[in-house]
Amino acid sequence: MxxxxxxxxxxxxxxxxxxxxxxxxxxxxxxxxxxxxxxxxxxxxxxxxxxxxxxxxxxxxxxxxxxxxxxxxxxxxxxxxxxxxxxxxxxxxxxxxxxxxxxxxxxxxxxxxxxxxxxxxxxxxxxxxxxxxxxxxxxxxxxxxxxxxxxxxxxxxxxxxxxxxxxxDDPGQASAYEVALLDIFATSVNGIVHAFALASAEGIEPERFAALATGIGGLLPEMITRFAQQIRADHYPGDRSTIASAASGITHVINTATSHGIDAAMLTAAKAVIDRAVADGYGSEGLARLTTVLHKEATGTGTA
Ligand SMILES: NC(=O)c1ccc[n+]([C@@H]2O[C@H](COP(=O)([O-])OP(=O)(O)OC[C@H]3O[C@@H](n4cnc5c(N)ncnc54)[C@H](OP(=O)(O)O)[C@@H]3O)[C@@H](O)[C@H]2O)c1
CATH class of the missing domain: 3.40.50.720 (NAD(P)-binding Rossmann-like Domain)
Incomplete structure (x- = not known):
């Protein structure tokens, strides 16, 4: 020094x-x-x-x-x-x-x-x-x-x-956080550009769409905190919205995108997870339950 x-x-x-x-x-x-x-x-x-x-x-x-x-x-x-x-x-x-x-x-x-x-x-x-x-x-x-x-x-x-x-002490922890956070960022950016493409195909001006789309971002902090609490408690109440309802909503997006020839692969992959959760009997539960479905599929040891 x-x-x-x-x-x-x-x-x-x-x-x-x-x-x-x-x-x-x-x-x-x-x-x-x-x-x-x-x-x-x-x-x-x-x-x-x-x-x-x-x-x-x-x-x-x-x-x-x-x-x-x-x-x-x-x-x-x-x-x-x-x-x-x-x-x-x-x-x-x-x-x-x-x-x-x-x-x-x-x-x-x-x-x-x-x-x-x-x-x-x-x-x-x-x-x-x-x-x-x-x-x-x-x-x-x-x-x-x-x-x-x-x-x-x-x-x-x-x-x-x-x-x-x-x-x-685990040298992998910083990267572990980084990739999990990048997971949110990557899928969010894909969702945003896809939504602009869909809105554009429906004749919606980007600025007018943005005025409403920015409200979505405001919902996320509370949702992330609530999901963490539910995952910690291993309890996924469907009182606000359910996985079954999400299956219906995402289907509308996929069908509209497909009707315009817009790639819907990311959405169909997301819907496949939702469908498996419904098939496993979780249709009436909240969306945070999907975390355990993915985890169980990956490890065979999830709490689902
Ligand atoms: N930029 C950001 O805002 C940001 C934010 C968070 C994290 N990061 C991370 O920070 C790291 C660096 O990012 P960056 O924005 O500086 O630019 P980058 O394009 O990711 O990296 C550029 C650097 O990598 C060097 N490089 C590339 N291939 C190499 C090789 N085979 N051998 C030796 N050096 C090589 C480049 O040297 P040359 O000039 O010789 O090509 C340059 O110094 C990345 O891991 C990135 O993910 C960046």
């Missing part, structure tokens, strides 16, 4: 491997926090204004790891991370590696094992918010892996945002 004449708290040199939009945002946040920052990217010339603001650009991973104590890697995927780090011949003594690349829980656990086999202190992470939030209170970052390693980087990581949460 480097002690500065102006501040009592020592600054930790940080290295950022990867200068895509997110890597640049992370490096920028560390610079704003007055951390010494070194950056590396596979393709040169991606550092933007970071050098002018004090970042040191190096042309090898080996030099980048040598310069930092906390090494952040943020690349397109885990294969890129693995290839980059395998090739580097870097000396990781007294270095901590934080992988903020998006991926899958199994990949995170494998990466943690890879690091452990080389004696590298490792945390896996997931960034839940877009680049403009990084370095602001709106940033949300999850970390998982060794508690001791987390404690050793906690202060340094405060530069990334106010909400950096450690989820525990």
């Amino acid at each position: 480097i002690a500065t004449p102006h501040e009592s708290a020592p600054l930790t040199p940080v290295t950022v491997l990867g200068l895509g939009p997110m890597g640049r945002a992370l490096a920028s946040a560390f610079l704003n926090a007055r951390q010494p920052v070194t950056v590396w990217n596979r393709t040169p010339g991606k550092a933007g204004d970071l050098p002018d603001r004090g970042a040191v650009v190096v042309d090898s991973v080996q030099a980048a790891v040598r310069a930092g104590e906390v090494i952040i890697v943020c690349l397109i995927d885990y294969d890129a991370v693995r290839a980059t780090l395998e090739d580097s011949r870097a000396d990781w003594t007294n270095r901590r590696l934080i992988n903020l690349t998006s991926g899958e829980p199994a990949q995170a656990r494998q990466m943690s094992q890879w690091a452990s086999a080389r004696g590298i202190d490792y945390l896996d992470g997931a960034i839940l918010t877009p680049t403009p939030t990084i370095g602001t209170p709106a940033a949300a970052v999850l970390l998982s892996g060794s508690h001791d390693v987390y404690e050793s980087v906690r202060e340094t990581m405060n530069a990334v945002g106010s909400t950096v949460t450690h989820l525990g």
Whole structure:
């Protein structure tokens, strides 16, 4: 660590491997926090204004790891991370590696094992918010892996945002949250673009549709909270709406989309789950019951 004449708290040199939009945002946040920052990217010339603001650009991973104590890697995927780090011949003594690349829980656990086999202190992470939030209170970052390693980087990581949460020792937890949240995002975005296509086919102007469609988003927070309570209690009252009713509603959407030649595959897949739940005798229960139907089908051990 480097002690500065102006501040009592020592600054930790940080290295950022990867200068895509997110890597640049992370490096920028560390610079704003007055951390010494070194950056590396596979393709040169991606550092933007970071050098002018004090970042040191190096042309090898080996030099980048040598310069930092906390090494952040943020690349397109885990294969890129693995290839980059395998090739580097870097000396990781007294270095901590934080992988903020998006991926899958199994990949995170494998990466943690890879690091452990080389004696590298490792945390896996997931960034839940877009680049403009990084370095602001709106940033949300999850970390998982060794508690001791987390404690050793906690202060340094405060530069990334106010909400950096450690989820525990399992290195796969951050990715697990990320993929489950991406599940909501991916299906929601598909639902939105599909609904615009359907509305357009019915001659509805996008702005007029949007005025009503935005109300759907407002319903979701309460529903998510209520579903969590029902899943925890394993009790799915059909007092507000039922699975049988949802089967009817989704059929109208599928038929209308199909009549316009619009792909309805995502909806028919959703309806197939609903149909299986009805066939299993859950038609009169609430929609959160579908969670246990999916879980039981996957594991054979659900509570359904
Ligand atoms: N952007 C966001 O708002 C956001 C939000 C949350 C999470 N994330 C996650 O953050 C990570 C980085 O995202 P990003 O937005 O910065 O852009 P990205 O397009 O996902 O990644 C670009 C980075 O990956 C590097 N890369 C690609 N293939 C590589 C390889 N085979 N070997 C070495 N480096 C390779 C690129 O280097 P080159 O320049 O050499 O191609 C560049 O540094 C991703 O996992 C993404 O899911 C991003």
